[in-house]
Amino acid sequence: MHLKPNENGHKIAIAIALLSEQRGGCEEITIDLLNGLNRQLFCVHMIGTNTILSMIDGDLSSDIIRHNIVIPNNATSSALAFASTVYKISKILRMHHIQILHAQQYSAQRFCLPAAKLARIKSLYTEHSFKNKVRKRIKEIIQRYSDYVVFVSESIKLQIMECGCGATRMAVIENGFSDPLATVELNPPAWSFENKKIILHVGRLVEQKGLLSLIEGYAVFSADHDGYCLVLVGDGPDREMLKETASGLCVANVYFTGHVERSAVYGLMRKAWAIVSPSWNESFGLAPVEAMLLEKPAVLSSIPAYRNLVRDGVNGFLMKEISAAGIKQALECVVENEVRLKEIGREARKHMLGRCGIGRMIYEYESLYRSLLIG
Secondary structure (H helix, E strand, O other), rough: OOOOOOOOEEOOOEEEEOOOOOOOOOOOHHHHEEOOOOOOOEEEEEEEEEEEEEEEEEOOOOOOEEEEEOOOOOOOHHHHHHHHHHHHHHHHHHHHHOOOOEEEOOOHHHHHHHHHHHHHOOOEEEEOOOHHHHHHHHHHHHHOOOOEEEOOOOHHHHHHHHHHHOOOOOOEOOOOOOOHHHHOOOOOOOHHHHHEEEEEOOOOOOOOOOOOHHHHHHHHHHOOOOEEEEEEOOOOOHHHHHHHHEEEEEEEEEEEOOOOOOOHHHHHHHHOEEEEEOOOOOOOHHHHHHHHHHOOEEEEOOOHHHOOOOEOOOOEEEEEOHHHHHHHHHHHHHHOOHHHHHHHHHHHHHHHHHHHHHHHHHHHHHHHHHHHHHH
């Protein structure tokens, strides 16, 4: 492939655009070289409502140089401030001879994609979730600003297309994940849960997670099966309602841990009998992926994002419906396959390592960068 020369010879200069996460915001727009050794990729993983920004090692091509451009989070104070910010970003992009701007967050995209257009450089935007407000802006992004929009799952892309967006300049590149076994010290859980088999849910306690059905399903399951407990890790607006539901059903051994540090979450996953997620809608499903990487069987609702992760009975289990009866039936299917759970866990890890590796994600993004420059 022939690359247009810039100040770095024939290297590709990428700017990864992010909004300042600092309280109070940064005062100035900053741009820094991310990887002088070309061995780091700036990735954004969405965990609930929190944005985790992490530096991840990987085998990157030597002809790609990445920069990180950080935008003040108070730059929208007025229309004049917005226009001034867009102009400043475009000037910085030209000054550093950036060839492609990659916006990783909506807030950053609002400034950076118009700035890229003003600077006359290529741009792409990664969308990490699907909400009603996403529909309108994706159309605008595709039609007016970005050369490409990337979705982190096929299910988000399909939902966007159902809203009338064409697929001409869309791609799916699923998030890559570091292997928890290789990168994180797994802290043992601080709770014993009376040595019962742990049915684990990790995530925000909100309506879309299907947790009311989970508690009701666990109630009827535990009436027929002794020695189990339901552990809900995380917090959210539905916590008190869910606790009242469990109390009203007189179901024992339901635990709400609140927020737990990630290393302790991994420790709980390793100790769990199975991880359960009866969500109505997910863009990808971080917790099930992490559990599967830790060789734990996942019991998931049959939504598009989860059907892409699990082959029922091979590397996990799918619920027939999101209801108390559907969850009870799925848990009983796990019981019936008790002797195969280690085998299913190994298959889950093998599948996730092949599908969700950092190297695969890096390769797909780099291929897209190159195609943008020659397209």
